[in-house]
Amino acid sequence: VYNPLLTYQSEHEETNVVDGRRSASSKTSQKDIAPSGPSTEETEEEKRNEKRRQHELELRAMLRDEFLIQLQKFLNQIGLTLRQLEGEVRLELPPQFDISKIVKINKDAVEQAETLVYKWNGEIREALERELKKIPQTSGPLGEIDWWRERNISLSSLYEQTKQEHVEQVLEKLELEENAAPLSFRDTRTDLSKYYLEAKDNVKFLSTLERHFKNVTHGATCRVVTETIPKMMSALRMVWIISRHYNRDERMVPLMERIANQLCERVVRSINVRTLFSYQPSEIIEKCTEAKDMLERWKQSYYDVRAEIEQSGRDSRWEFDNKRLFKLTDHMAIICNDFIAIAKELEQFYNIFTPELKSVTGKPHKINEILDRVHKVLELIEHAPCDPFRLEDLDKWKMVSANYGQQIEDIDEQTKSFISESFKSLRSAESAFDMLLKFEKNNTRMTIQDEMHKRFNDILRQYDNEITEINSIFQHNKTNPPVNKNQPPYSGAVAWSRSLFRRIKHTMLRLHTKEALMQTELGKQIKSYYLRVAREMKAYEDGKFNEWKQRTEQILPTLQKRNVLKELPTGDNENSLTPRYTIDFDPQLNEMMTEARYLEQFDYFLTENIRHLALSVILLNSLLFVIHNS
Known part of the structure; x- marks a missing residue:
């Protein structure tokens, strides 16, 4: 009742997760093309909501799996209990059969008892043969435990049937009559006892491994299984030492092979090549790395325990068939490593084609075109005509992988060509330089990094063009520099020159962070x-200052001797409210004071009288305020 419903919910949720990821991936691509996107706060909120939703789905999946495990275990236990109670074979006496009549003189009773014993013997033989022909229902290690447990219950029920009181009485009566039937029956019971005790002993020892096998089969993640494997291997060693039946290769090797099969089955379930690359590269790397570590830990733990056994010198060595235990797991670990390499290549391409590169090159559509080609190459993997995890498809996978590698090399060449062309027409040397430094820190493709390193010369050439452009502006306008409104001419010229210098200075400081670059020819x-242009600008600024200083020192004494106030002539309509004085302040003096204040801010040294002139601006403004309001 519950299994189909829960399975449907599982598939439905997994489909939603994949669709959600594909939708998110699509939105990400659209963001790169769209002129504007959501704010950072909204993006962070979406990420938190997505993580919360994924966490809830994982918890629900874990609860669902745990419920299924317990439900299946309960159903199995009920079935085993019913079979134990009912039994497949019932050693019963026929109706109206009187055991006391089995005497030598009563040949009919003896023959009837003999026939009954042979019938019992045949039924036991048939039941035993049927039981011995049974095989585990699943390929995992839990299947072997369940198989032995079911055999133990079946043989236990059968063995208890042979020990019933009426069976013993019939056998004793026939033995007194020297009949051969009891001997045959007891031989059969001896065989039954041997198999029953073997099953009982195996259930006892394998039960110590059941907790580890459950983790291997139903563990929430591959990381849980990886942590379980060393403990499980140590427990297997104890079973190998103590058990009377699992101390032989023919028992232990199939059990370990089942563990290996279960590990491989987990990998196949968790890594579906058809949907794997719908996830983000970091998620793919994490998922495949966990699977690879689990498979490698399986082999490593085996050899660690094997070395411990050899060092002890007491126990039988593990000389098992490595192909049966590790051939498939090694193959799947290699495939996981291939997927990790592909995801890293995808991540490297994403690290290359960033918004910064789009801004520097000014060719976002060309970048999107290359990224689209990368995504199409991934379809070679997603729609590969083979299952990479199957050993039988190894040759096909090698062909697919080789084709993929060739396509990636072509994309590398296209990317290198694009970068080479784009860096010949850079928008800004500084932004391009910062981007290259970022690529050095990021995980990008080596071939592209090498190409990027070659682009440093393009950045230097672009910077040379920027210096030339600034120098051209300087040379063209230095005789009549553009000055800001309300700014005096000399300090305005200095400010203009310094603004031009700052435009090339900041880039030079950034370039100097890579000393090896500046040491090239x-x-x-x-x-x-740069130094020649900077010195010329500095000389221009100093020349402007000296020119102003010389002019100021010549005319300042004369201007300072003038009175600030001048008496007005007497008029006919003079009254008490008519002002008697007016301001007689030369505009040149005001300009000089403003120049002095600005030039001192530019760190030029002013003489004492000029500094006082600059400070007198405050006093003058106060005086003018008083006069205007008097």
Whole structure:
């Protein structure tokens, strides 16, 4: 009743998860193309909601799996109990059969008892043969425990049938009559006892492994299984030492092979190549790394315990067939490593084609075109005509992998060509330089990194163009520099020159963080050019200051001798409210005071009288305020 419903819910939830991831991936691509996107706060909130939703789905899946495990275990236990109570074979006496009549003189009773014993013997033989022909229902290690447990219950019920009182009485009566039937029956019971005790002993020892086998089969993640494997291997060693039946290769090797099969089955369930690359590269790497570590831990733990056994020198060595235990797990570990490499390549491409690269190159559509080609190459893996995890499909997978590698090499060449062309027409040397430094820190493809390193010369050439452009502006406007409104001419010219210098200085400081770049021949030439332009600008600024200083020192004494106030002539309509004085302040003096204040902010040294002139601006403004309001 519950299994189909729960299975449907599981598939439905997994489908929603995959669809959600595909939708998120689609939205991410659209964000790159769209002119504007959601705010950072909204993006962070969406991420938190998505993580919360994924966590809830994982918890629900774990609860569902745990419920299924317990339900199945309960059903199995009920079935085993019913079979034990009912039994497949019932050693019963026929109706109106009197055991006391089995005497030598009563040949009919003896023959009837003999026939009954042979019938019992045949039924036991048939039941035993049927039981011995049974095989485990699942390929995992829990299947072997359940198989032995069911055999133990079946043979226990059968053996108890042979020990019933009426059976013993019939056998004793026939033995007194020297009949051969009891001997045959007791031989059969001896065989039955041997198999029953074997099953009982195996159930006892394998039960110590059941907890580990459950983790291997139903563990929430591959990481849980990885942590379980060393403990499980130590427990297997104890069974190998103590058990009377699992101390032989023909018992232990199939059990270990079942464990290996279960590990492989887990990997196949968790890594579906058809949907794997719908996840983010980091998630793919994490998922495949966990699976690979689990498979490698299986082999490593085996050899660790084997070495411990050899060092002890007391127990039988583990000389098992490695192909049966590790051939498939090694193959699947290699395939997981291939998937990790593909995911890393995908991540490297994403790290290359960032918004910064789109901004620097100014060709977002070209970048999107290359990314689309990368996604199409992934379809070679998703729609591969083989199952990479099957050993039989290894040759086909190698062909698919080789084709994929060739396509990636072509994309590398296209990317290198795009970068080479784009860096020849850079928008900004500084932003391009910062982007290259970021690529050095990020996980990007080595071939692209090498190509990026070659682009440093393009950045230097772009910087050379920027210096030339700034120098051209400087040379063209230095005789009549553009000055901000309300700014005096000399300090305005200095401010204009310094603003031009800052535009090339900041980039030079960034370039100097990579000393090896500036030590190249081109780097030395650019640095020399930069210093020449910088010195010329500095000389221009100093010249402007000296020119102003010389002019000020010439006319300042004369201007300072003038009175600030001038008496007005007497008029006919003079009254008490008519002002008697007016301001007689030369505009040149005001300009000089403003120049002095700005130039001092530019760290120029002013003489004492000029500094006082700059400070007098405050006093003058106060005086003017008083006069205007008097």
